[in-house]
Amino acid sequence: MLRLVHRDAQEVLRAKLQDAGFAPVRAELCARLFVDASRDGVPSHGLNRFPSFVTSIRAGIVDPSAEPVRVASLGALERWDGRGGPGPLNAYACMDRALDLARQFGIGAVALANTNHWMRGGNYGWQAVEAGFIGLCWSNTTPNIPPWGTAERRVGNNPLVVAVPRAAGPVVLDMALSQFSFGALADYARRGEQLPVPGGFDAAGQLTSDPRAIFASGRPLPIGYWKGSGLALALDLIAALVSGGQATHQIGANPAGETAVSQVFIAIQPGWGAPEAREVVANEIVAYFRGNAAPGGYHPLFPGESSLAQRADSDAYGIPVDQDVWERILAL
């Protein structure tokens, strides 16, 4: 495992993106979003993913120069077209626009069609809380989990982000609607470990904690069984209807793979009155959730807590990256 200086890592990625056709300012932001993911402990959607991202640009699947455009407005709700551009830049622009709308109307929403994988969804939650707003966003995906009770993959694991600002550490939930993301399953499989709880079905249709059996059957489990598959369906409907973009079944029909996905970005003013008073409330809620330390000092983690801890570690010791990943990036 290498440890990279933040600025150096970002500079390498920026240069690679410029070589791939990104304008300088766009290369800079896109590089930061990839590096931020690894800095916060999500390498599966950070540096580990960068080589395939560049490949998708060279293959013409992602257009590095396409910028999103607004195609309709109802006031606090807008529809944007991502025009097949880079997912992280499109998502960042649309959360930014939702934040502007929330400044004006208290709540603002942007539905984005025709975009690409946003990589680490949590980035756009952090973007909202760093601006002082509540952020909600989700993406649809290719069909990759079976609805509860069936063996055919007919819903996406549509990642959902819910972020709430707090000076002492925002709560940033960033979760796929499958019990384990595909990145997490792959990590357990590579380490030869069992999952801590059942994550899908084996070929015989039995619940299993063996990640390799789940890859073999192609049947990962939605969170909460029928509840997660129902939520995934509802989020796909909203994303596709409001954006006018593709739904999961259309994304899955594309032989080129997952592209032209639909996303929703919502920003909300976190309340009225003095920010200090809100901090007191948020701190009380989080402190109660964490509870009294169990023997050994164990606390339940709030969403975003481990990201903050990894960020502090990365800032002190450098951003961790697998040596082979870094070599692949340098060789791009």
Place this chain on the structure above:
Amino acid sequence: MLRLVHRDAQEVLRAKLQDAGFAPVRAELCARLFVDASRDGVPSHGLNRFPSFVTSIRAGIVDPSAEPVRVASLGALERWDGRGGPGPLNAYACMDRALDLARQFGIGAVALANTNHWMRGGNYGWQAVEAGFIGLCWSNTTPNIPPWGTAERRVGNNPLVVAVPRAAGPVVLDMALSQFSFGALADYARRGEQLPVPGGFDAAGQLTSDPRAIFASGRPLPIGYWKGSGLALALDLIAALVSGGQATHQIGANPAGETAVSQVFIAIQPGWGAPEAREVVANEIVAYFRGNAAPGGYHPLFPGESSLAQRADSDAYGIPVDQDVWERILAL
């Protein structure tokens, strides 16, 4: 099991509510919301719950004459005070207001403080889709599930409703963030049945499908383990901060039980252009989710599908109610 004529059932409840101090129009609406829940197959939050609702009014916990008032506005986002009034009426009024805001701004949101249990959350999802809008709403609750990894109940099972209009049957997800609602656990326990999947921990800290063991330990499971408890925390934070009302830990500190809860209602225009074109998209998405019928004609159910089926049955044969429940209502 009795079967009641809809109008007769509603008339009985209306009269009981008027006796308990509701103004006529408010009694009518509140009665309908209770009857609708049983009509749609959710008696746990319909007729079964009516006697304890009337008791809470007589005990002075719920003020039948209190109407919600707007206390602040940012345009498309408003803060309302429920003033300790009846939860179903407050919730209905606030979703109605969110719909008005969505008509004006494309998206609208109302955060409601100081309200009471809304009974069947799905009612407000149906309210949104019947008006032609997407609806999202949630409530916080008293702390009733332990965050993942602990044994102390420190988050609510904060019910979440996500509703999408569709002429051929809207998708209305209405779910507690515990794997099983307390009503569902009680139903399995009464029938002496095991849960279909683990629903909590037993006294020894092992996952169990025995509903009585879960009542004994007081440790029901959040959906998706750590994911559901993180989502419950985030929804509590948003409800409390934006409404200015109580958070879960404050609700739990009240010796009088669960009162003065906080809720959020969001309505969204379901898209642009011709409604007919949106219907085509929504129908495609739902048809894909349901897939090809398995042997025996089995389809995965979309959220709201069983409510529609039960509604048709109720309209044909009468609204089902346990005889003892109905006798308790008549004796109120």
